[in-house]
Amino acid sequence: MYSLKAIHDFTELSINSPMYRMRNLLKRGVSPVAAKMTASVPTRDQQVSTSTYDVVINANPDYAPYSLLVLEKWWNGMIGTQIVSYCHSSIERLPEYLNLFTQSKLPSQQSRRKIMVNITLIWKKVDIDCELIISPVKQVPIRGEVNLLKFFNRVVNEALGIRADMLQETVLESVLDSCHRLSHSKHTNEYEKLLNNLSSFINKSESFSENNSTLIDLTLWSIISRRRKLSLPTGLKDWYDGVTNFLGVKF
Amino acid sequence: MPEAEQNPGAEKSKKQLKKEAKEAEKAQKKAERKAANPVNNEATTEEDVSVGKYGNLPMIQSEKPVERKFIDISALTPEVANQKVWIRGRLHTSRAKGKQCFMVIRQQHATVQCLAAVNENNSRQLIKFTSGVNKESIVDIEGLVQKVNQPIESCSQKLVELHVSQFWVISSAKSQLPLLIEDAARPEKKDEDAEGLSIRVNQDTRLDNRILDLRTPANQAIFRIEAEVSRLFRDILSEKGFVEIHTPKIISAASEGGANVFTVSYFKGSAYLAQSPQLYKQMAIAADFDRVFTVGAVFRAEDSNTHRHLTEFVGLDLEMAFKYHYHEVLNLIGSSFTEMFRQLQKKCAVQIAAVAEQYPVEPFQFLDPPLILDFKTGVEMLREAGVTMGDEDDLSTPDEKLLGRLVKAKYSTDFYILDKFPLAVRPFYTMPDPHDPKLSNSYDFFMRGEEIMSGAQRIHDPEFLTERAKHHGVDIEKIKAYIEAFKYGCPPHAGGGIGLERVVMLYLGLDNIRKTSMFPRDPKRITP
Numbered sequence: 001m002y003s004l005k006a007i008h009d010f011t012e013l014s015i016n017s018p019m020y021r022m023r024n025l026l027k028r029g030v031s032p033v034a035a036k037m038t039a040s041v042p043t044r045d046q047q048v049s050t051s052t053y054d055v056v057i058n059a060n061p062d063y064a065p066y067s068l069l070v071l072e073k074w075w076n077g078m079i080g081t082q083i084v085s086y087c088h089s090s091i092e093r094l095p096e097y098l099n100l101f102t103q104s105k106l107p108s109q110q111s112r113r114k115i116m117v118n119i120t121l122i123w124k125k126v127d128i129d130c131e132l133i134i135s136p137v138k139q140v141p142i143r144g145e146v147n148l149l150k151f152f153n154r155v156v157n158e159a160l161g162i163r164a165d166m167l168q169e170t171v172l173e174s175v176l177d178s179c180h181r182l183s184h185s186k187h188t189n190e191y192e193k194l195l196n197n198l199s200s201f202i203n204k205s206e207s208f209s210e211n212n213s214t215l216i217d218l219t220l221w222s223i224i225s226r227r228r229k230l231s232l233p234t235g236l237k238d239w240y241d242g243v244t245n246f247l248g249v250k251f
Numbered sequence: 252m253p254e255a256e257q258n259p260g261a262e263k264s265k266k267q268l269k270k271e272a273k274e275a276e277k278a279q280k281k282a283e284r285k286a287a288n289p290v291n292n293e294a295t296t297e298e299d300v301s302v303g304k305y306g307n308l309p310m311i312q313s314e315k316p317v318e319r320k321f322i323d324i325s326a327l328t329p330e331v332a333n334q335k336v337w338i339r340g341r342l343h344t345s346r347a348k349g350k351q352c353f354m355v356i357r358q359q360h361a362t363v364q365c366l367a368a369v370n371e372n373n374s375r376q377l378i379k380f381t382s383g384v385n386k387e388s389i390v391d392i393e394g395l396v397q398k399v400n401q402p403i404e405s406c407s408q409k410l411v412e413l414h415v416s417q418f419w420v421i422s423s424a425k426s427q428l429p430l431l432i433e434d435a436a437r438p439e440k441k442d443e444d445a446e447g448l449s450i451r452v453n454q455d456t457r458l459d460n461r462i463l464d465l466r467t468p469a470n471q472a473i474f475r476i477e478a479e480v481s482r483l484f485r486d487i488l489s490e491k492g493f494v495e496i497h498t499p500k501i502i503s504a505a506s507e508g509g510a511n512v513f514t515v516s517y518f519k520g521s522a523y524l525a526q527s528p529q530l531y532k533q534m535a536i537a538a539d540f541d542r543v544f545t546v547g548a549v550f551r552a553e554d555s556n557t558h559r560h561l562t563e564f565v566g567l568d569l570e571m572a573f574k575y576h577y578h579e580v581l582n583l584i585g586s587s588f589t590e591m592f593r594q595l596q597k598k599c600a601v602q603i604a605a606v607a608e609q610y611p612v613e614p615f616q617f618l619d620p621p622l623i624l625d626f627k628t629g630v631e632m633l634r635e636a637g638v639t640m641g642d643e644d645d646l647s648t649p650d651e652k653l654l655g656r657l658v659k660a661k662y663s664t665d666f667y668i669l670d671k672f673p674l675a676v677r678p679f680y681t682m683p684d685p686h687d688p689k690l691s692n693s694y695d696f697f698m699r700g701e702e703i704m705s706g707a708q709r710i711h712d713p714e715f716l717t718e719r720a721k722h723h724g725v726d727i728e729k730i731k732a733y734i735e736a737f738k739y740g741c742p743p744h745a746g747g748g749i750g751l752e753r754v755v756m757l758y759l760g761l762d763n764i765r766k767t768s769m770f771p772r773d774p775k776r777i778t779p
Binding site: 054056058086087088089090120122124133135136137138 | 592593596614615616617618619620622628632635636657660661662663664
């Protein structure tokens with residue numbers, strides 16, 4: 001699938017098993033394999049009053065991970081984010097549209113906040129996929145915005161004790177795969193084809209609202225935002241505008 | 252008396268006698284040949300069509316002005332093809348083969364291939380003369396620029412060569428060179444080809460013959476980059492409102508505690524060589540100069556024979572008054588560095604590439620704005636990597652290097668700042684942190700995991716300074732002049748100093764500071 005790299009610590013080296021990509025369909029909830037993958041994620045036994053993560057995200061200015069801007073809003077204050085952005089020496093000058101990331105506000109002091117993520121965002125000459133680095137000693141980077149959002153989703157679900165529905169999870173994974181492919185599509189034809197497929201999925205689903213949103217909405221919105229100047233299928237356009245309005249992002 | 256001195260003739264061995272006899276025979280044969288064929292010899296002399304086009308020029312004493320336009324070797328490109336030009340350079344290599352002589356002429360970092368061949372304009376004598384000139388001699392050459400079919404990989408000017416028509420020696424080098432520039436300039440590749448030449452010139456031979464060593468393309472580039480660093484330091488700070496000051500190098504008392512200073516005789520008494528301009532920078536702040544910097548020699552009598560210590564180096568020091576928070580200074584110094592790195596990237600790209608050719612190293616990476624980490628965060632990163640250290644311990648050199656690698660892996664930067672060092676590991680004049688008495692308002696700058704600058708907010712209150720000095724067990728009498736400087740009111744200020752050679756060494760990723768000091772001074776070397 002995507003170039004998902006295992007996040008593991010040295011006490012759980014079984015992560016190298018090829019099984020880590022498979023979901024445990026027999027057991028509901030978080031699979032033991034997934035728990036190993038997210039060794040740095042607080043487990044339910046731990047106190048999760050406020051867990052702070054200092055993470056580094058390397059991103060290519062041409063493929064900005066817009067979802068970072070709205071993590072706090074998306075998870076309704078469960079995740080607090082603070083972005084400090086830097087320009088790496090491999091980039092001569094940052095385009096102006098990335099000022100959005102430097103105008104990041106201080107995190108809101110909501111009492112519901114369980115996870116605080118301090119993001120060091122480095123604009124660097126990297127691949128299309130951004131890289132999430134938590135600890136260079138214990139973990140390998142998580143590559144790709146889709147995987148990054150899945151990681152945050154898992155952190156939130158763990159913190160809130162949410163058990164995922166396996167059927168829904170499988171559908172989610174499959175659509176997120178398409179989103180990942182969309183982010184990598186180089187030719188307009190390929191991009192449009194994938195977008196049409198995703199558009200039909202979105203149109204078949206319940207319409208987007210604050211109470212009815214999934215990780216797919218956030219992921220797809222972020223990937224489309226990179227190429228927002230390209231025209232969208234009609235059904236998708238309304239959906240995109242709706243999500244943009246909800247997130248309050250002004251490009 | 253030894254036997255040899257009594258009878259010198261007896262010392263000659265059979266082998267020597269045989270050799271002498273052979274040489275005598277050879278000379279005799281040569282003379283006979285010459286006598287037998289006098290006409291031919293004369294004919295050769297007569298046929299010299301190149302008379303007045305080669306030879307040793309008399310020593311240039313500025314006898315009369317000569318109107319002759321020279322072109323830089325670096326400007327020899329296909330655009331000037333088919334033009335006759337004059338060049339001046341050093342004879343880098345020369346190889347005579349039959350009626351041809353191939354030479355490479357070098358001017359600073361640029362090299363071009365020259366070809367002298369016997370033809371209707373060039374005599375055999377000209378070729379013979381050119382092939383006999385010693386390497387490293389300075390020569391003037393007139394020649395026709397010609398495009399080549401295949402690029403000449405061994406020269407910097409790959410697309411053209413010069414067909415020689417005149418060849419004059421301006422200054423001849425001795426035939427025996429202590430080191431060959433070719434050897435001194437050979438790239439240091441880790442995965443050395445077993446069959447390739449691996450002749451190296453060691454550091455001491457280089458430094459003993461620094462004039463020759465400095466002629467290599469890498470050294471030509473290093474010292475140009477160093478000049479640029481020094482110029483950028485001046486320009487960037489001047490633009491930010493700093494004033495350049497010059498501080499005395501002969502001082503009456505040691506500025507940093509007393510140890511590690513060179514004593515010099517001073518008339519009937521003795522004095523010291525300044526080991527830091529810090530006191531004078533601070534006095535300038537107390538005298539309302541607000542922002543000052545100085546560039547000058549700094550002397551350290553430390554018997555450290557390491558890759559990064561010199562006993563004399565060029566210090567780039569700055570001091571700045573701030574309004575309320577020392578981060579005003581920290582951010583300014585940090586951004587000045589970033590600006591300097593950016594400009595070096597642009598202005599010295601050719602030179603950086605020339606150095607990398609000989610000393611392959613990963614290009615210097617940095618972030619803009621610079622990364623500032625708390626000392627505490629650094630310690631946590633080290634602990635995560637298995638280092639055991641206390642909260643108030645200073646970083647050892649291996650810890651610094653490890654932290655540099657960890658920071659590079661996580662943040663992709665070779666340049667970062669550690670802030671808020673424990674008060675216990677900093678000098679007495681460091682201002683403590685307002686919230687935590689165990690911490691201080693001090694910072695270190697790092698490049699490629701090595702410290703390049705140590706700075707802090709200085710205590711500007713004489714009473715508090717005295718208290719802190721007593722706490723550290725510093726003799727108040729010895730630092731009386733330092734404390735005096737703050738008696739008549741002084742703004743809060745902070746600053747720091749860097750070593751020019753160390754910054755250049757780390758920017759280029761070189762392994763020894765002696766490579767970035769033109770004539771290095773260390774405990775074992777005070778010449779040349």
